[in-house]
Each structure stands twice: as structure tokens, then as C-alpha cells.
Amino acid sequence: MKITSAALLSPLACVSTSFAFLNALEADAAARLKNILSPDAAVYFPGSDTFDDATERWQNWASPRFLAAVEVATEKDVRFANKHHRPFLAVSGGHGMVGSLGNFNYGIEIWIRKLNTINIAEDGKSARLGGGLLSKEVTDALWAKGMQTTTGLCECVGMMGALLGGGHGILQGGYGLIADNLVEAHVVLPDGSRTTASVASNPDLYWAMKGAGHNFAVITSYTIKIYNVPANNSWVIESYIYTEDKLEELLELTNAFTEEGEQPVKFLNWAYYVSLPDVDPDHPVIQYKLLYKGSTAQASHYTSGYRALSPVSITSDTVSYPDLPVINGNSNADIGCQHGYSVLQYPISLHQYNVTAHRKAFDIFADYTRRYPGLNASFFMNEGYSLKGVKGVPAESTAYPDQDGNLLIAPVMIFFDPAEEDHADEAGKAIWEVLLEGSRTPNLDAYVNYVSKGESVQDIYGHEPWRLEKLRGLKRKYDPANTFRYFAPIW
DSSP states (O other): OEEOSSOOOOOOSOTTOOHHHHHHTHHHHHHHHHHHSOTTOEEEOTTSHHHHHHHOOSOOTTOOEEEEEEEOOSHHHHHHHTOSSSOEEEESSOOOOOGGGGGOEEEEEEEOTTOOOEEEOTTSSEEEEETTOBHHHHHHHHHHTTEEOOOOSSTTSBHHHHHHTOOOOTTHHHHOOTGGGEEEEEEEOTTSOEEEEESSSSHHHHHHHHHHGGGTOEEEEEEEEOEEOOSSOOEEEEEEEEOGGGHHHHHHHHHHHTTTTOOOTTEEEEEEEEOOTTTOSSSOEEEEEEEEESOHHHHHHHHHHHHTTOOSEEEEEEEOGGGHHHHHTOSTTSGGGOOSOEEEEOOEEESSOOHHHHHHHHHHHHHHHHHOGGGTTOEEEEEEOOOHHHHTSOGGGSSOOOSSOOEEEEEEEEESSGGGHHHHHHHHHHHHHHHHHHHTOSOOOOOGGGOOSSOOHHHHHOSSHHHHHHHHHHHHHHOTTOOOOSSSOOO
């Protein structure tokens, strides 16, 4: 165990405690920590490069502020790190963007990246994963053994963080969400005690961890179902660029291919509205990506339709599952894994495209990014997933509330100047309004892992009254002091 700064992890009386006071107690802190943390654990403080690495986030808006980062190496380290009467927050990928994170002030980060072991069961049906693993690490390790499971689309997202909110992914049409594959979770509760959540042990907590888990515990390790990679596992991916005048035809074709919202397991699609001045200097263009599990000949049922719409450009490739994020623009090198900007995101989950409403939403996005150049790095994402595997799980068996929305839609408003926040917020909420009106339902369904600001608790955790009632009852049981209140809290 090492200490890397003249500061202290100590029970402090108030947030305004000076760092001079901390310095005076450094020697005592070092002595106590060496006796408590494991040899491979570490504590970092502001002013060190490693502290910056540990606390750096994907985006800057509403970032939590930390007094120290504890890099844990064992479950016991996690249990120690939450016993200092300070707010604490477990971090793996640092990808959360919800505004409530900005309420975390002068607490302790529990950096769990060293909890990164992967152990496949002898029967090959499950694997026990460390809570600090990222999506790519899980994908690559399983693939090397001829196995796979649902993982997040973006390589740098924490696998455990995605699971806590449900966890959408390319393979969900066959296997369900990441959370649907959870067998058991080894967790540390707010009081520092350790327990297991599974069908057989604390089944109520197990239910809550699958979709609302940020509110209840820190997962140190968990067991998840895994599957043999099929013998024929090639994926066709075609990328198209269209000018904005093709929007209606493009969305109508997608609606037709997805049978009015019932998307085939082998067919996935993404549409991004982005600024590409070399293609169209006056409007956003549409980057459309089609994924099909199978051969090029089999995919032609879909690709021929999109090619017939006369895109500006077409690129085509056939790859294996681990290569999809690189080809699809979700790798560690792409914008979703870069740092240094601020993001406001306004998700809405829909069953199919209302073409008229989507044109209005497109035009709002185009108007704001044109009028405010500080927003022109923004993009508008439309992710289309199959729900067959998701709907194969009884809806009442999980805290994840939305089994009907195969389209995850969100304007992703990116800005570098804080003065642009109000403009980004105006744009996002205006797009929300037209899309919700076009959905012909009174309720907004917002994927918790995509939320930023403005969603109600019901929008995130479900509009069925029994869901929130059950979650709040479990909150009183497992976290009566509301210790876990910084990521989309249910109170």
C-alpha cells in the first residue's frame, strides 16, 4: 500500500476542513492505512498524476469532486474505504453523465479498476468477473476462450456500471440485457458489510441490482452467464452517409425492416446526425450503420434497400464480434472514449420511428447546432436493437422497466464552453417534447445509463406504481441512510 500525497483519508467534521490540517495528520494517516489496506492498494490525493488519472471522467459536466481516490485491490479494501464518514463513490470506467453526480462534494472515490479478474466456470456456462472490468476486457477475454455474452457497445464503459442500469448491447437479441444474464453479485453494502445477491440469497436485492443497482451497493465481483461462440459468427457491417433530404425515406425503410418495431435478432441499425461540412455545409448529414449477423448474401435483403436510397458514400466490411466497436465508431479511440468536453444527453426509448416527429427533431437539432457554433460537435444518436432476448425474461423479474423500446434515441449535446449549457439544454428538451408527442404516449421512458438532467424518477425507473414502491421499500431496508444517492437516486 502506498500514500502519494501530503493529505489524509480521515473522518472530517466539515467540507471546509483545510488541507493544512490534513497535512498535519499525514503521518498518522499513513500508519493507519498501512495496517488496513491490502499491499496492492493505494491512496492518491489531488496534485498527483495518478489522482488525475483515477478521477478523470469521460465528460466534464456535473463531475463529482474528490478529496482522495482509494485504488482498491480486494473486496476488503472496498469495505474499508467506505468507513470514513465521508461520501464515497465507486468508479470503474468513469462514464456516468447524470447530473446528480455533481452533488458529490469532497468525498472519496473507490477506484475499482484493479478488481479485474475473469474466471470461467468448469462447465463453461458462466464466468465470475471483477467489478472493475471494462466492456472490451470482458469481450476479448471470453472470445479468446470461444465464449461470449452481452457486453456494452462502447469499449471503454465499465461492464458493471452498464449492468447496474440494465445494459444494452449488440447480443441482447439473443441473450437479453447484461443484467438479464446476472447469476449472482458479491456486493458491499453501505454499512461496509458483505453479502451476496442471487435468486437464492437476498432475492429482493438481486432484483433491484438489475436495473437500479446504483442505489444499493458496490459490486466487487459477479457471476454472469456466458455462451459458446457460434461456428458461423461473421457480422456484415455497412456504413452509409446520406444528405438530410433522405431522412424520411430512410426511417420509413427502417420501420418496414423492423416490422413496425419488432426488430429481427440478426439485424441492428444506428443512425447518427452529425456535422460534416464537406458533404453538406448547411445541414447535418445522416451516418447510418447497418449490422447483420450472417453472410453478405444474407444481409443483401437489407443492404439492397439502403443502397437504393443513393447514399453519398458506402463502406462495407465483414468482421467478428470483438471487431464491431472499431468498425462502428465505438472503440477506445473514438469520441465516446475521449475526454475533455461536456455532454448533456436527452434519452427517450421508442418502439418505432414517427417519421413526422423525427423530422421536427432533426430540424431542431440542425437549427441549434447552426445558430450556436459551440454546439457543432454534437450528434444525435438513434440506436436500434432487437428485443427478443430481452422479452424472453419476465418483466417483473427485473428492476429494468422498459422491455418495449427497441430504439434508444438521444441528442448528445457536446460543448466546451460552459456558457453553451443553456443552449444545449434548450435543444435537448425541445427534441424531447416533439418525440414524446410523436410517440402518442404520455410517459417518457429514459434509459438510466444515458440520462443527464430533467427526467423524473418514474421516467427512469418505470411508470408502474409498484416498481417505485418496491424500490423505495428496498432502499429503506438496505440503505436507510441513503448513502448511495449520487447516481440517478430513487428518492
